[in-house]
Amino acid sequence: MLDELYIIILVGTVLVLLAAFSSLLASRFGTPLLLLFLSVGLFAGTDGLGLEFNDAALAYFIGNLALAVILFDSGFQTPIATFRQAAGPAITLATVGVMGTSLLFGLFAEWLLGVGLLEGMLLGAIVGSTDAAAVFFLLKTSGIILRDRVKSLLEIESGTNDPMAIFLTIALVEAVRQGGGVETLGADVVLGFFEQMGLGLILGLAGGYGISFFIEKLSVDRGLLPILIIALAIALFALTGAIGGSGFLAVYVAGLYAGNRGLKRAATLKRFQDGMTWLAQIVMFLILGLLATPRDFDTILVPGILLALFLIFVARPIAVSLCLIPFGFRRRETVFVSWVGLRGAVSILLAILPILAGLQVSGQFFNIAFVIVLTSLLLQGWTLASVSRWLKLTVPKRIGPIEKYELELPGGAQHELLSYRVVEGSPVATGARVPRWARPSLVIRDGRSMRYQYAGRLQPGDYVFLFISPRFPPLLDRLFASPAPVAEDDEEFFGEFTINPASPAQSLAEAYGFQLPEEERDLKVSELIGKRLGGHPSYGDRTLVGTVEMIVRETNEEGEVTSAGLSLTPTPDTFLPFPVPKGPKDALDLLKKGARRILGKS
Structure with a gap:
């Protein structure tokens, strides 16, 4: 028994290490990281190295815990200014957009798979939300700089649409299990939605306040504090779910509230949560990869790819176009937001629910969801940078590379201690003076420390320590950054x-x-x-x-x-090989024209 335990630990550790090292490939070749994590799980699974794992309930349990950790960190790392900038359109996409995508997808799935509309909508709800982990990583590693409004919209939408997809999936699983039709989705579902979201929002704000109070008022060892915060977030997730609320919304809101309170130990918490989020992503993706059986994909491969293409090119673009009409987004921005609708671990995780409920279509839906996720990552994930450039949504870099380190001090909410490494070609390396308000206090040169006043002109390789207000780091970044490379355009x-x-x-x-x-x-x-x-x-x-x-x-x-x-020569918006609807009536007219063409009518 002990020998088996050691082998399980060894195999699990090796898989985690393989997944972690695969991130180097993702950074170098632009490969979607989630795709690599899933690939490691598939390679090690029953149709690869032969590791048997078929416990859907355990996979769902682990996936929920991992997703709670990821969403709490997503909220904690989101600046409130970013949230305000794109909250309206993002929340509209996360609610109305998910429902619209599920409905359109359900109609197509009903026709293609020969299932009932309710089952088709269930599959649509399973794949209806974008994956926060995939979107955050690709935006961070793609090497492109998007306009703030578009980037904020994508980040907030991917972080907030999971609760809606989870609610719809659970409601539709229950409706299918009871053998009802679409007519069974009545007032109870609407009331259930407002109950879950309302409780999630209220308890999330209360939990965020409690976590902030805990950090500020209680004296806890620095090494223990991050563990306690994660434990409190998971407890909030469980408590909210136990009383009928959306635990996922609660942990996201709690993270958003606590992360924007200017907490004195925020830097330590962010570093710890970065590591926990990476571990949660790796474990969740590996487990889901191990659970899949690729030998069963052959019968659903073609329908799965067709459904993925419909989702990518029809269902999401229509839903996004209609949702963004009131917010004044340009056509190219709408198209890009539609394209960055990556499906990921959440879709595979939700596909486990029909299995746990014992639905007849559960095995088929799980495999189809897996194929849709793989298609989305291959097609959308690998083309993110090129599509953004084609749509001309990237902006030039304001500053070049910079090396900066944040050092935590007691009372860090009111001041910061930063360390910059002077890089070749930066303004300070070419003679620019550091402002007095930055309070430069120490310079380390060639391993020797000296006061800034006696260091003379700063040299490349110097480390400069500055004690400043949190308002000023962006100004200093420009002084210590190397020149930004200027492209021809x-x-x-x-x-x-x-x-x-x-x-x-x-x-x-x-x-x-x-x-x-x-x-x-x-x-x-x-x-x-x-x-x-x-x-x-x-x-x-x-x-x-x-x-x-x-x-x-x-x-x-x-x-x-x-x-x-x-x-004087505005960027044209008529670059697309297909029309983008400007309103509900325009969208309906386009659908009618498309149907006439397919049916061969004039």
Whole structure:
């Protein structure tokens, strides 16, 4: 018995190490990390090295714990400014978008697989949410810089749509198990949704407050504190679920609340949670890979790929287009958000629920969900960077590489101790002085420490320690960063001219021969840009005003435009080989035209 235990531990450790080392391949070749984790599990499973694992209940249990850890960290790492910037469209996508995607997918699955509409919608709910782990990693490692509004939308949507998909899946599993039809999804389901989400939100805020209070008021050993915080988050997840709420929403909201309180030990917590999140992802993906049996894929491979293509090219784009209409997103932004709808571990995890409920379609649905996830990662995950460039949604780098280390101090909510390594070609290496308000206190050069006042001109390789307010690190980053490489089209990105943001917008309209609406004629250029961009302008944002396009070059800490460019040749939005609906009526007309073409009618 002990020999078997050691072998299990050894095999499990080796699999975790293989998955961890596979991240090096992902960073180097742009491979979706989740795909590599799943591949390690498949390779080690029953059709690979022969490891037998068929405990669906254990896999679901482990997956839920791992997802709770991932969602808590996702909320903790999300700045509240990012959340405010994209909360409206993101939450709309996470709720209405998931429901719309599930319905459209269900109709197609009903026709393709010959199942009932309820079963088709169940499969749609299983694959209806985007995977937070896959989206976060790809956005971080793809080497592209997206406009803040689009990046924020993608991150918040992927972090908040799991509770909706989980609720729909559980409700539809129960409806199918009872043998009812679509008509059984009535008031009880609607009330259940508001109950789960309402309890999840309330308990999440209460839990976030409790966790923040615990960190600030109680004296706990630094090494023990992160473990206690994770334990409290999991306890909140379990308690919320036990009383009928959405535990996943609760841990995300708790993380969002606690992570934006400026806690004094936030740096330690973030480092620990980064490691825990990586471990949770690896364990969850490996378990799900081991649970799959690729030999059963042959009968559902073609239908699974067809369903994946319908999801990628039809269901999600329609749902996203309709959801984003009220928020003024441009066509290219809508198309990109549709494309970054990666399916991942959550879809496979939800596919276990029909197995646990003993549904007749459970085995078929699990295999189909697995094929859809693999297709999504291969097709969407590997093309993320190229699609973003094709749609011209990337922005030039503001600064080049930088080496910075955050050091924690007591009372760190009010001040920070940062250490910068001086890199070749940076402004400070070429003679720029560090501002006095940065309080530079120590320089380490060639292993010797000295006061900043006696160090003379900073040299590449020096380490500089500065004691500053949390407001100022972005300003210092520019001083210590190496020059950003300038691509051929970067200089053209911000337009042919620079315009004064404080000048009257009406003067611009008169100069270039277009009319402004009456309510915009008394605005400054900066105010007009902010109004057109929904009140949250950010670096690289563009807005079409009359016959010209205004581009945000710089913003201050209050989010006001301080520098803007002007392009006389606006970026065209008619680049797509297919039309994008501008509203519900337009979407319906496009569907009718497509159906006529398929049926061969004029």
